[in-house]
Amino acid sequence: MRVLISTYGTRGDVQPFVALAKALKAHGHVVALCTPTGFRGMVERHDIPYAHMDNAVLELTEAVLSATTRAEQRRLFKGFGAIIRAGLDDEWRAARELEPDVLVYHSKALGSHHIAEKLGAAELLAMPLPLTPTREFPVPIVPSFRLGGWLNALSYRVVSLANAVWAGATNDFRVKTLGLAPLSRFADPMKKADGSAVPALYAFSEHLLPRPTDWPPQAQVTGCWFLDEADRWTPPAALQAFLEAGPPPVYVGFGSMGAAHADSRAATVLKAVALTGERAVLATGWGGMKAHELPPNVFMLESAPHDWLFPRMSAVVHHGGAGSTMAGLRAGKPTVICPFLGDQPFWGHMILRAGVGPQPIPQKSLTAEQLVDAIRTALSPPVRAQAAAVGERIRAEDGVARAVQLIEQEHSRWSHRHARLDA
Known part of the structure; x- marks a missing residue:
């Protein structure tokens, strides 16, 4: 054939x-x-x-x-x-x-x-x-x-x-x-x-x-259809050191979305991370976030294979692309979706319906306070347990x-x- x-x-x-x-x-x-x-x-x-x-x-x-x-x-x-x-x-x-x-x-x-x-x-x-x-x-x-x-x-x-x-x-x-x-x-x-x-x-x-x-x-x-690349990728030493220095962080990244307003979006995310007291890994993607000064509890990188990075996170926050959504669930992680356009709100609704994350927050109305509430909901024991259970079933497919x-x-x-x- x-x-x-x-x-x-x-x-x-x-x-x-x-x-x-x-x-x-x-x-x-x-x-x-x-x-x-x-x-x-x-x-x-x-x-x-x-x-x-x-x-x-x-x-x-x-x-x-x-x-x-x-x-x-x-x-x-x-x-x-x-x-x-x-x-x-x-x-x-x-x-x-x-x-x-x-x-x-x-x-x-x-x-x-x-x-x-x-x-x-x-x-x-x-x-x-x-x-x-x-x-x-x-x-x-x-x-x-x-x-x-x-x-x-x-x-x-x-x-x-x-x-x-x-x-x-x-x-x-x-x-x-x-x-x-x-x-x-x-x-x-x-x-x-x-x-x-x-x-x-x-x-x-x-x-x-x-x-x-x-x-x-x-x-x-x-x-x-997962493409595993973890065995082909070596993490930067600084990223490895950050992950080993404390509890699993929250991942925040918006993939190929939103180079416009990258500075203000990063400021919103950093404020939310500070209010939660969590550690975080921020992925810039195509430029969806830009930050010139980072606190010690935040690490920024351009990108990393999701199958390597997501299992090391406590929760994932992203735009809601189908690939990112499925990768986060495969890793068994609760998910917060902040959609821009297209099918992203749809996947945000599916995440809510499945009990593996909170109500999606549209990017046009995203505030630090909303993101704090969403991350806290995602990290609550019932949502974490549900995400882990769904992840186990997806990994069996x-x-x-x-x-x-x-x-x-x-x-x-x-x-x-x-x-x-x-x-």
Whole structure:
């Protein structure tokens, strides 16, 4: 089986797919991972063949996230169309080089769905968050959790509406590059050309979000795809010394989010840490926090592998990306989510519902006093016990093995179907 995996975005959008690629390769399949060149080192460090995607996508994403005004964000977004079109060509180039039987792709990899149609190949959408409609909860990018059954299901139309933004680029790609007919601007990306559903693999744990009872069999929750890097990483001596000098600290980091207001955000966090009396490790990420003077009970670093760092923490405070959320729970740590955008409020709500953390605090209203209350709630014995129990269950899962099994099954169905058609 030849599998092309395509994804783009921040680290949390790429790292799980490296784990999946490793598992597919270990099962004897030929695999390549198409993602921006900024992640090429990570891909190849794990001995996965890399397929080129221009880094302009990643650079523009970082610039948009770092923009300090809405006007600047709008100006930057004007450049997305041409960059998206170039990314579609990169996906097509990778497909021609590998000649895959199966395409596995993140929804942000906009070309793979159309390339599968062109090649007549099997395809599977793969995501760390649910996009299949259900009455049980709204689409994760909708901030309200009080819509009710039929409105929850209706909210998933947002996926088609979001896809319409890039319909000009994707239809240009379909017609001029692939020789396919154009699609309606509001075509459902979760449907194939024959109207059947695209199989979907969701890489999160049912111990945090159980699989909805009204989902079709094509939508499966596999468990998380964790990429372990602890054995490849040596901590700085200063970090090791800090950890050994006292009780486990609280982790605070906002990943690729929020370079704007980095100084004031760090000041808020430092004030909260001082009020709690806890030790803390602060991760700057892409610049979400900046501090020039630190008290002795706080250590700041750019980043560290979550599978190494989180087990050494007492609790984790972060933006609520799916990867960070699952990594914290895997380590059995109570979680405080301070969301910026997208699906982050959704995961904050799931953390609250599971009893492994407090009510999420939106970044736009974050205060030191709120963060103090949240950290104290997270460190309370009932929440710590619940987080430890959930962590034990998540560590017992093998999400990548389940994903490989489902991909192989889909390839087998696809092969049998084509064999009948050729007979």
